[in-house]
Amino acid sequence: MKRRHAEERITRIWAFEPRTKLEIPLFTAGISAGFPSPADDFIDRSLDLNEFLVTHPSATFFVRVEGTSMIQAGIHPGDILIVDRALEPLPGSIVVAVLDGEFTVKRFQRVEGKSFLLAENPDFVPVAIEDRTQVEVWGVVTYVIHKA
Amino acid sequence: MNKIFALVDCNNFYVSCERVFNPSLAERPVVVLSNNDGCIIARSNEAKNLGIRMGHPLFQCRDLVERHRIAVFSSNFSLYGDMSHRVMDTLARFTPEMEVYSIDEAFLSLEGVCSDPEDYARRISRTVKQWVGIPVAIGIGPSKTLAKAAARAAKKHPAHDGVFDITSCREETLSGIEVDDIWGVGRRYARFLRGHGIVSALDLARAPDAWVKKHLTIEGLRTVMELRGISCMPIDSAPAPKKAIMCSRSFGRKVYSLEELQEAASAYTSKAAEKLRRQGSAASFIQVLLIEFPFNHGFPKCAVSSLKIPVATAYTPELSGYAKTLIERIYRPGPAYRKVGVLLSGIVPRGQVQMNLFHPSREGPKELALMNTLDRINTRWGSGTIGYASSGFSRPWWMRQEKRSARFTTSWAELPLVKAS
Incomplete structure (x- = not known):
């Protein structure tokens, strides 16, 4: 009785229109029929250069080199330097320093209690930090990216 | 155990970001402009010392700018966003419990991480300055509201050298802070309080509970408790997803044509949809607004139109389709338009969308994958790398940013240059 009542009230039937396909995988992992790879147990994740080159991500910046004064330190025009600001400059560190309002890359050195910024190219003269008022070490260069 | 909160607030954040990559700006007056360089x-x-006020239109201080050689920059949000992440990541090393409050502020819980909060805060400040290059001020107190007040004092009085703990001199400090400057007290309430003789933060802290609750609601009472040193607001380390996402911008010039307005609406919708997907949500309601240029200094006319989306979605083409239809509905030829805005609301988690029998969702697995790919490409190669043609190519209406500095930290082509000479 109820059913008949319901049938009487159907006035229109909407066609079902499947517009999307739902795919359900049968197995989540493949089953191999052959001999299992002997390397399976030795698979590591792949290598990530960031992990190797960047110790302090939030303090690490990339900069590009202009000029030839550091050529003997293997730093060429157009190279990208990885600069870590979390590191303290030690004697012998290559640093990005601020000289007269500009960034410059030099080797930081101490000789007889005096600090110097040295070029690595015989054509350039060293800068003694004491002589200049406006010198500040911005960060320490940790790697040089040079296109082979 | 008493709670210890620190509020870390970056000093003149946008300007400080510009200075990190442009050392010649040190000690020079610098300003950053809003979108559209307005x-x-x-x-x-x-x-600040030259008398330049916050929100001041640039054209009104051209004289000052020229006379004092003020360096002027368009806003560079790619740079500020990246620098903000760096500051927050650095701060996160100092505490297990932290709340990123804004692009340049964070609350840190210092409970159990140090024996001398002031000394610890100085270490935090030094580290952020050295690592990221951004100077910060830090306020310490037994509640978030007091930490905020302390940060204000730390900035204001050079003697504190950027770090101030309010705990031992709470009353004295509060008596020097006006009610208008208390965190959580709006301008309207401040006027009301002044009318009742409550002028300083200390006056408010001493107001009777019942009176406060009656006139300032429970929220106000919470602020008062916090001023007394009773913490009522915990660190909120996982902010709730946004309930509505708005993307609107003023045009770089007057816009008259429907096509350009639709292009802009489509571009802003893409941006809003991207944010929607980033927080894993879908929208079930879309609204666009269209603002005319004010005529003869009159009040600018604004038209609004909205629609309910049959099945909540985060699929860009569907959303921008709606936005364009809505713009068409309210557009009238003639007036010059200044601004278009798109608001997505009725936000639901993307996995819990209510299906509609008569409107099959257009966002199937294929569309989902497409959006994922789009977002990944734009994350990896920079926002706007790929997008929909309906958002326009040349975008003559796009905001003016004539003095934007380089994206020093987010684009390989714009790295800072260092001289080897």
Whole structure:
């Protein structure tokens, strides 16, 4: 009785229109029929250069080199330097320093209690930090990216 | 155990970001402009001392700018966003419990991480300055509201050298802070309080509970408790997803044609949809607004139109389709338009969308994958790398940013240059 009542009230039937396909995988992992790879147990994740080159991500910046004064330190025009600001400059560190309002890359050195910024190219003269008022070490260069 | 909160607040954040990559700006007055280069939204201390006010339109202070060689920058949000992440990541090393409160502020819980909060805060401040290059002020207190007040004092009085703990001199400090400057007290309430003789933060802290609750609601009472040193607001380390996402911008010039307005609406919708997907949500309601240029200094006319989306979605083409239809509905030829805005609301988690029998969702697995790919490409190669043609190519209406600095930290082509000479 109820059913008949319901049938009487159907006035229109909407066609079902499947517009999307739902795919359900049968197995989540493949089953191999052959001999299992002997390397399976030795698979590591792949290598990530960031992990190797960047110790302090939030303090690490990339900069590009202009000029030839550091050529003997293997730093060429157009190279990208990885600069870590979390590191303290030690004697012998290559640093990005601020000289007269500009960034410059030099080797930081101490000789007889005096600090110097040295070029690595015989054509350039060293800068003694004491002589200049406006010198500040911005960060320490940790790697040089040079296109082979 | 008493709670210890620290509020870390970056000093003149946008200006400080510019200075990290442009050392010649040290000690020079610097300002940063809003989108479209209209108003001043950040000032260096030198610019503040010259009398440049926050929100001041640039054209009104051209004289000052020229006379004092003030360096002017368009806003560079790619840079500020990246620098903000760096500051927050650095801060996160100092505490297990932290709340990123805004692009340049964070609350840190210092409970159990140090024996001398002031000394610890100085270490935090030094580390952020050295690692990221951004100077910060830090306020310490037994509640978030007091930490905020302390940070204000730390900035204001050079003697504190950027770090101030309010705990041992709470009353004295509060008596020097006006009610208008208390965190959580709006301008309307401040006027009301002044009318009742409550002028300083200390006056408010001493107001009777019942009176406060009656006139300032429970929220106000919470602020009062916090001023007394009773913490009522915990660190909120996982902010709730946004309930509505708005993307609107003023045009770089007057816009008249429907096509350009639709292009802009489509571009802003893409941006809003991207944010929607990033927080894993879908929208079930879309609204666009269209603002005309004010005529003869009159009140600008604004038209609004909205629609309910049959099945909540985060699929860009569907959303921008709606936005364009809505713009068409309210557009009238003739007036010059200044601004288009798109608001997505009725936000639901993307996995819990209510299906509709008569409107099959257009966002199937294929569309989902497409959006994922789009977002990944734009994350990896920079926002706007790929997008929909309906958002326009040349975008003559796009905001003016004539003095934007380089994206020093987010684009390989714009790295800072260092001289080897």
